Amino acid sequence: MRDRVGHATFMSRLNKGTGPLGILTLGIIVLLGRADVATALTTQQCVSADNHVYLIITTQSSNIGTQVTSVGVNEFSPCSVSEIGAVGTVLSSYSAGVGPLLADRARTGVLSGLDTNSLSCVSNFDANAAGGQGVLNLPVMGIPRTVSVDSMSSTETLFPVAMAGGGIPGAADINASRSITGITCSGNTMAFPAGNAGNVISDPTTGEVSGQSITFDDTSGTRVGDLPAPPMGANAVAPFQSVPDGFLLQGNCSALATCQVVVFVAKATPPAIMFGFGVAAAGFTVDGSLVQVQTEGAQQNGVFNTLTPTTTPTPTPTATNTNTPTNTPTPTPTFTPTSTPTNTNTPTPTNTPTATFTRTNTATPTQTATPTNTATPTATRTPTPTPTNTRPPIPVIPTPGSPSGMLLIGGLALAMLWALSRARGFGVRS
Numbered sequence: 227m228r229d230r231v232g233h234a235t236f237m238s239r240l241n242k243g244t245g246p247l248g249i250l251t252l253g254i255i256v257l258l259g260r261a262d263v264a265t266a267l268t269t270q271q272c273v274s275a276d277n278h279v280y281l282i283i284t285t286q287s288s289n290i291g292t293q294v295t296s297v298g299v300n301e302f303s304p305c306s307v308s309e310i311g312a313v314g315t316v317l318s319s320y321s322a323g324v325g326p327l328l329a330d331r332a333r334t335g336v337l338s339g340l341d342t343n344s345l346s347c348v349s350n351f352d353a354n355a356a357g358g359q360g361v362l363n364l365p366v367m368g369i370p371r372t373v374s375v376d377s378m379s380s381t382e383t384l385f386p387v388a389m390a391g392g393g394i395p396g397a398a399d400i401n402a403s404r405s406i407t408g409i410t411c412s413g414n415t416m417a418f419p420a421g422n423a424g425n426v427i428s429d430p431t432t433g434e435v436s437g438q439s440i441t442f443d444d445t446s447g448t449r450v451g452d453l454p455a456p457p458m459g460a461n462a463v464a465p466f467q468s469v470p471d472g473f474l475l476q477g478n479c480s481a482l483a484t485c486q487v488v489v490f491v492a493k494a495t496p497p498a499i500m501f502g503f504g505v506a507a508a509g510f511t512v513d514g515s516l517v518q519v520q521t522e523g524a525q526q527n528g529v530f531n532t533l534t535p536t537t538t539p540t541p542t543p544t545a546t547n548t549n550t551p552t553n554t555p556t557p558t559p560t561f562t563p564t565s566t567p568t569n570t571n572t573p574t575p576t577n578t579p580t581a582t583f584t585r586t587n588t589a590t591p592t593q594t595a596t597p598t599n600t601a602t603p604t605a606t607r608t609p610t611p612t613p614t615n616t617r618p619p620i621p622v623i624p625t626p627g628s629p630s631g632m633l634l635i636g637g638l639a640l641a642m643l644w645a646l647s648r649a650r651g652f653g654v655r656s
Contacts, residue, residue, distance in 0.1 A: 267522035272347035274360025277494035285477035294509035295472035301325030304504025305411035306523035313447035316433040319521035320404040321506035322413035328492035332384040335392010421467025
């Protein structure tokens with residue numbers, strides 16, 4: 227009969243809550259634990275000033291290392307279950323979190339070449355560096371190596387979790403559940419499918435399944451995952467995985483090549499800032515042939531910084547000497563008529579000499595029968611600056627073509643006829 231061991235933690239802040247959050251907390255409370263629980267896998271989290279979490283995963287396994295198959299970086303509480311049993315039994319190893327996975331998740335590859343894989347947030351992490359995004363300083367001799375959300379401050383490449391790279395398959399967000407003797411770990415996690423297409427998860431009872439690409443359950447004493455040989459797995463089912471899923475993390479720091487660490491980063495969400503977050507990881511201890519020896523799991527709770535207006539420069543109203551509009555009388559331009567003398571060019575009457583041409587017809591009756599028609603044109607230049615005492619001007623005779631001229635000519639003609647008639651009368655008498 228196999229022993230089943232489960233373990234998980236929860237935040238005291240959530241434990242004190244009521245309502246739906248209190249119910250969620252009760253769903254993951256695990257109290258059972260014993261001395262033979264696998265503890266080689268370790269997790270720790272560092273929080274930057276701007277609330278990025280840096281999850282550092284290492285292993286202290288005395289074997290070749292740990293095949294990590296699930297990682298959780300979640301809102302609220304984490305959980306993990308790791309099962310211990312005899313060779314030939316199916317053992318489950320699973321980690322997750324109650325809440326949704328955090329935002330903007332990325333990770334390094336499997337980093338090796340370290341002097342040690344013992345890191346701490348106090349000694350190796352600067353929360354205020356990179357403009358508050360944080361910098362993790364790796365323990366190396368010589369040229370510094372760093373991990374940071376800020377690409378300009380990081381020597382190590384960060385991959386989006388869904389992208390394969392650095393010895394780690396692309397992650398798939400999975401919601402699953404595993405129970406050990408009534409102890410249940412349910413929630414959201416990142417799995418790392420490989421070896422087959424799709425997200426086919428192993429079975430907690432039979433272990434390996436056909437087309438398997440995600441391993442949360444495995445037959446002890448066989449190669450991890452659904453791998454055929456050597457040695458042949460008791461429950462291996464075709465089509466087999468070509469490679470195991472997850473990633474191999476080694477912890478033998480007697481050599482640089484096997485002294486390794488993996489770092490996951492994520493951004494806080496408002497619920498995680500208010501209620502906290504959790505990190506977790508689980509997998510299987512393997513030997514040099516990737517034969518599963520036992521299970522491993524780890525988890526921790528964390529809290530983000532409570533952001534306040536004092537930690538971030540924000541514009542605030544202050545008393546300053548500034549020109550501000552006030553209700554005071556101010557001169558404004560208005561259009562009003564004003565009695566203002568203006569210089570204007572005004573035409574004024576001037577004394578201008580004028581030339582007047584006057585035609586005068588003068589009729590002179592004589593005692594002879596010879597009418598005399600004398601036209602005397604005279605040009606008179608009359609200056610008129612001021613009135614002067616002058617003789618009346620000679621009457622102006624209208625022109626012959628005008629009505630008055632015609633009347634005058636007609637009168638003259640009658641006068642001449644009258645004069646002729648009288649002259650004839652005088653001649654008869656003599």
